[in-house]
Amino acid sequence: MIPAKRRKLGAPAAGPVADVIRFPHVAVFLLEKRMGASRRAFLTGLARSKGFRLEDSYSPAVTHVVSEKNSGDEVQAWLETQTPAGDADRSVHLLNMTWFTESMAAGHPVKIESRHRLQVKAKSGPSAVTNTMGAYACQRKTPLEHHNAVLTDALLLLAENADFCTNEGRSVAFKRAASVLKALPGPVRRMEELQGLPCLGEHCQRVIKEILEHGASSEVEMTRHSEHYQAMKALTGIFGVGVKTAEQWHRAGIRHPADLVSSEHKLNRAQRAGVEYYEHLRVPVTKAEADRIGEIVKRAVDAVLLGAEITLTGGFRRGKQTGHDVDFLITHPDEGREEGLLPKVVSWLEARDLLLYQKTNKNSYLEAKEWPARPPSNMDRFERCFSIFKLQRPWAALEEPPQSGERGAAETPGWKAVRVDLVVTPVSQFAFALLGWTGSQLFERDLRRWAGQKGMSLSSHALYDCEQKRYLRATSEEEIFAHLGLEYIPPGERNA
Structure with missing residues (x-):
């Protein structure tokens, strides 16, 4: 037998072509939430090697949604955020991991039984929650003034602290949750009102629940008064200073811009100006x-x-x-x-x-x-x-x-x-350029993500259709939204 390493370097063995779709009528989408990206990638590769049709993103072509460690209600709520208006009644099988593993073992999609299905509670009565907000910030209107400032301020403080700790994933998660709360038509008073809303992970819900029940979050208050957070906020407030530089200074004992004046740290021209005019620039x-x-x-x-x-x-x-x-x-x-x-x-x-x-x-x-x-x-x-x-x-x-x-x-x-x-x-x-420089930061980030889902690439310079291999020209923001298949959102409602 040839050792594994030598097999990888040698010519591939003769056999069937990899990833040939044997069951085109079954389009499977693996929900990444609680599954994790690496496990989802592994399972996707496994299924494709067996001839299954695995979709990288959810679309109307999907027939089977497979989830792991999520309730049927959670998957249904997520599905409603992905389903286009007028297509809500389309039949999609919501399945647990048992169906997937049994299908992998059998080498073909097994018959769906009741034990494979995720149970979804029927919504009835006047108190039923019907949140259908889009998962992308560019799908919803986010006004400057909103009804949930106490909740969003708390989440954005945690997002800022995550940035200071160079944890981009956590920072974005907090920002997306805050963005959803900003877009709500009224104040949140009960956790039940959040049912079906996108981007509200377990961590964010814990923070929101504590604030609703006790008026404040212990995690937020501990973060707000922590020495690291206060120092990093002061140091990153210096013109020309980013998180990495601020963290280096913090480790060296620098806590405030004034400390740099008497220190031996070498500053570049921008940082020297930032320290000199710090008191001016910190005023809005x-x-x-x-x-x-x-x-x-x-x-x-x-x-x-x-x-x-x-x-x-x-x-x-x-x-x-x-x-x-x-x-x-x-x-x-x-x-x-x-x-x-x-x-x-x-x-x-x-x-x-x-x-x-x-x-x-x-x-x-x-x-x-x-x-x-x-x-x-x-x-x-x-x-x-x-x-x-x-x-x-x-x-x-x-x-x-x-x-x-x-x-x-x-x-x-x-x-x-x-x-x-x-x-x-x-x-x-x-x-x-006008669209990109208007913001907000999260709105622009989600615009680029949305474009990627549509097979396009968006920047502040241009919009490129990767499938048609051509630039899509525009002379107004409205045209760009139209190219992306989005309802136009005016600048005053992009405060995500």
Whole structure:
């Protein structure tokens, strides 16, 4: 017998072609919840090797949903979030793992018996819960003001702490649960009201239940007052500092930006600016201040390129009245006219002593080399300027640069440091950039996930159909939603 390692390196043995579908009328979907991704992948490979048809994602083609360690009610609730409107009565077999293992042993789909079926309680009476919310944030409207702030604030604090611990999976789970609660039409008062809602895992439900019953969560309060959480929140609040750097500083005994002043830690240019203007930047920016900065940016843009357009994006476009930074998209109706614009705008601003810090990145996006050769990314590559503005108070005249010898804002009490991002986009990519830079972060993440489920790839530059192998053009956000088969959701209801 040839050793296993040598068999892997040698030529494959003669035999039937792997993964030939022998039972095309039976389309099986394995529900990953509580099963785990690795076990699901193993079982999928096993079934396909035996000729079974296994679907990677749920679709109307699925005939058998197999679950492990989930109740029939849980699977039915999940199924309702996946079923398109008008298709709710389509027959799908909800089965436990026994049917699957027996079918694997038999080498064919065994006859479904009552012991194989998951039991689903009949819903009747006026008190029955009928939650049919979509599982993706881009499927539902999420207003800025909602009815469950106490619950969502708690979950988002745990999400933030998970980010500080570099546990992205847990962070996203908390954010998705909070997003679902934000979209509810009224306040949650009983756990029964959450039945059938997506994205509410056991951990999130424990937190919600404790708050509903006792007014607070012990886990949330312990996290809020923990030394690690408070230090990481302060350190990541420094402009130019990410979680990894903050964690390194924390291990070295740094707890607050002030500690860096007397420490021997070497800071890069952005971090030095972040420490210097920390007290300014930790104060929220108001919508009125964002509008004032917009007037300055508009004046700068007009001075170097007439006809260029600027658009306020981010949380302010979603209706927020305060934020931590201000983002602007800049474009021109004539494709190509925007090239070389940003350095001139930055020079205009610097000449008037309006920038305390700036770093400009060139455009590195080239459509011809993106898909399918390049894997999709949520990071765009537009020409961009990360800056700290010096916003004068009261409003200052901007027509003339400061005279030689004059000091800037560092010695002037009548100013405020504000984080501002300037992003330049060709008009052909503007709709995608506007969608991507409007947010919210979770809304955009789920948009990309939804596109992937549809065989497409979405970024802030373009939408690519991987099956048709072509770009899907759009001149408005509405067109992008239409390409994705989604109802258009206006900016003010994307606060997921």
